[in-house]
Amino acid sequence: MKILYFAWLRARIGCAEEELALPPGIRDIAGLLDWLQARGPRYAEALRDPSVVRVAVNQDYVGREHPIRDGDEVAIFPPVTGG
Amino acid sequence: MIRVQREDFDVGVELDRLAHGNHRIGGIASFVGLVRDIGGGERVSALTLEHYPGMTEKKLAEIELEAHRRWPLDASLVIHRYGRLEPGDRIVLVATASPHREAALAACHFLIDWLKTDAPFWKSEDTPEGERWVAARGEDDAAKERWEQARASEF
Numbered sequence: 001m002k003i004l005y006f007a008w009l010r011a012r013i014g015c016a017e018e019e020l021a022l023p024p025g026i027r028d029i030a031g032l033l034d035w036l037q038a039r040g041p042r043y044a045e046a047l048r049d050p051s052v053v054r055v056a057v058n059q060d061y062v063g064r065e066h067p068i069r070d071g072d073e074v075a076i077f078p079p080v081t082g083g
Numbered sequence: 084m085i086r087v088q089r090e091d092f093d094v095g096v097e098l099d100r101l102a103h104g105n106h107r108i109g110g111i112a113s114f115v116g117l118v119r120d121i122g123g124g125e126r127v128s129a130l131t132l133e134h135y136p137g138m139t140e141k142k143l144a145e146i147e148l149e150a151h152r153r154w155p156l157d158a159s160l161v162i163h164r165y166g167r168l169e170p171g172d173r174i175v176l177v178a179t180a181s182p183h184r185e186a187a188l189a190a191c192h193f194l195i196d197w198l199k200t201d202a203p204f205w206k207s208e209d210t211p212e213g214e215r216w217v218a219a220r221g222e223d224d225a226a227k228e229r230w231e232q233a234r235a236s237e238f
Contacts, residue, residue: 007133007205008216056203059138075135075203079219082132082163082204083116083175083195 001070003036005046006077009053012046022070029055030064032074047076054079084159085143087134089166092176101158102180108157112191113178120170122217125210132165132174135203139163146197150179153193153234154186161194163204196226 001022010016023035033055037047047053055062056075068074086092094115102108118130143161150159158180168174177194181187206217 004135006135006203007207011216056135056138059135059141061201075138077135077203078205078216080200080203081206081217081219082134082202083199083223 001068002073004073004075004077006075009046009077013042022068027067028064029057029062029066029068029074032068033064033076036076052078084161085140085147086160086162087136087139087143088162088164091164091173092162094173094176097160097162097176098178101160101178105157105180107182108180109182110184110187111178111180112184112187113176114191114195115173116175116195118168118170118172118174122208122210123215125208125212125215127170127208127210129170129209130168130172130174131207131209132168133205133207134163134165138203142202143198146194146201149197150190150194154179154181154190156181156186156190159190159194161198163198163202165204193230196223196230199223200227 001020002017003020004017005013005015026032026035033047033050036043054077057066057068057072098111098113102111120127147159147161150156156179160176160178162176164174177191179187179190200223208215208217
């Protein structure tokens with residue numbers, strides 16, 4: 001599974017992209033966000049308020065209940081500010 | 084057509100090209116977004132736009148397709164820049180061409196409103212206080228919501 005971080009999430013976590021094996025027992029986005037938060041202080045700080053974070057799986061916006069599989073491209077980022 | 088690029092664009096050239104050779108087109112509506120020198124009350128000396136390559140193009144293409152579903156457009160164009168920009172620089176061009184002005188104007192407005200809430204771009208500003216990530220605005224969500232309501236009332 002590939003995880004991408006953008007904008008201030010990338011800056012706070014200190015990483016733009018990482019390759020991970022799907023952690024055992026993690027089935028959906030909500031579970032993945034909880035698991036990431038427990039990975040270390042940078043993750044905990046960046047994901048302190050997960051309600052402000054947007055998630056895309058395979059380049060489509062998804063909700064917290066969306067299932068994840070090994071091989072997915074998961075992107076985690078703040079609300080977008082283009083235009 | 085969708086273009087995501089670092090380089091600037093020439094608005095006149097792009098609009099001419101959009102209607103070229105198609106004499107059904109009676110009007111082109113366009114929106115050009117520029118970098119402002121003030122953000123959140125602070126002076127902005129530069130803006131850096133980051134995006135999600137791949138998803139950006141995908142979302143813009145979906146939004147463009149939706150505009151073509153809703154209005155009789157003959158042509159449309161969205162150019163969005165990324166990288167470092169300075170006040171006065173062009174960020175985005177949205178242009179829509181149609182036999183009649185109503186469709187062109189409405190579709191152009193729709194595209195820029197949707198792009199603001201759905202296209203994965205993020206702005207950071209250089210200010211005297213340092214670099215600052217731009218926060219999303221509730222007004223932008225409300226502007227997009229108007230189009231959802233408009234669609235719901237059609238049925």
